[in-house]
Amino acid sequence: MELGCRAIWRRCASHWRRGTGTSMTASPPPAKVTRVTCQAVPSHPATVRALHCPSSSTVCSPAVGSAWLGGSRKLSVTGQSRLCWSCHNVVSRSELFCPSCRSLQPPDHSQDYFQILHCDRSYEINIQELQRKYRNLQRSLHPDYFSQKSQLERDISDQQSSLVNKAYDTLLSPLSRGIYLLGIHGITLPEGTEGDMDVPFLTEILEVNEQLIDANSDVEIEEIGNVIQEKCQELIENVREAFQKDDLEGAKTFLTKMKYYTNILEQVKKKILP
Numbered sequence: 292m293e294l295g296c297r298a299i300w301r302r303c304a305s306h307w308r309r310g311t312g313t314s315m316t317a318s319p320p321p322a323k324v325t326r327v328t329c330q331a332v333p334s335h336p337a338t339v340r341a342l343h344c345p346s347s348s349t350v351c352s353p354a355v356g357s358a359w360l361g362g363s364r365k366l367s368v369t370g371q372s373r374l375c376w377s378c379h380n381v382v383s384r385s386e387l388f389c390p391s392c393r394s395l396q397p398p399d400h401s402q403d404y405f406q407i408l409h410c411d412r413s414y415e416i417n418i419q420e421l422q423r424k425y426r427n428l429q430r431s432l433h434p435d436y437f438s439q440k441s442q443l444e445r446d447i448s449d450q451q452s453s454l455v456n457k458a459y460d461t462l463l464s465p466l467s468r469g470i471y472l473l474g475i476h477g478i479t480l481p482e483g484t485e486g487d488m489d490v491p492f493l494t495e496i497l498e499v500n501e502q503l504i505d506a507n508s509d510v511e512i513e514e515i516g517n518v519i520q521e522k523c524q525e526l527i528e529n530v531r532e533a534f535q536k537d538d539l540e541g542a543k544t545f546l547t548k549m550k551y552y553t554n555i556l557e558q559v560k561k562k563i564l565p
């Protein structure tokens with residue numbers, strides 16, 4: 292027991308002994324029940340019961356008086372866990388469902404997309420593994436599974452499902468995955484600041500755009516698309532190596548180039564499939 296807890300426990304114990312004249316464990320006094328906002332769903336009317344010492348207004352940890360304070364698990368919550376919105380039991384942040392009552396837990400915005408999809412936080416990602424994990428998550432969140440549940444849990448399943456989709460789409464694309472990973476490190480890509488790029492690269496982009504405008508057949512357009520696709524593949528490898536060497540500025544430069552090429556590829560698709 293922490294020294295502070297010991298002092299609080301002594302103070303609470305002495306108060307209760309005075310108040311009831313009996314032993315604490317045999318006959319606990321009525322503790323004040325305070326209603327606080329549910330941490331899992333702040334907007335949800337569900338509340339969490341916390342037991343307070345009547346004299347000190349200090350929350351007493353279950354570890355201190357668990358023999359009869361067993362209802363409150365509030366102080367057991369750590370950075371890796373949170374409270375179930377339904378049964379108030381402690382749930383690990385990595386778990387979608389409460390192990391006690393099986394209620395689906397709401398999206399945890401402290402988790403990044405890699406954590407949501409149970410992947411290592413790395414640019415190198417096993418796409419088959421990512422797809423498998425995504426499919427498993429979406430299977431657990433399928434609307435059919437929640438058709439007989441409360442409106443609240445159906446809403447939570449919708450929120451979880453769209454978050455999982457967003458995470459998957461972001462990590463699946465080599466460009467958005469790289470941008471997202473840079474963002475985790477506090478680096479953002481410039482928005483249309485052409486001054487950041489070298490002149491030969493910008494000249495090349497202008498020329499390719501002109502070729503695309505002048506292209507008269509699908510074959511010509513496809514050829515341009517194939518060349519750009521190859522350049523993107525090279526850049527994916529460059530970005531991978533840069534992240535491997537913790538060269539974040541290098542990764543940023545390669546990803547910025549990849550963004551330009553990806554824009555051209557989108558134009559190619561539009562021209563072939565109007």
Ligand SMILES: [Zn+2]
Nearest residue numbers: 375378389392
């Ligand atoms: Zn629960």
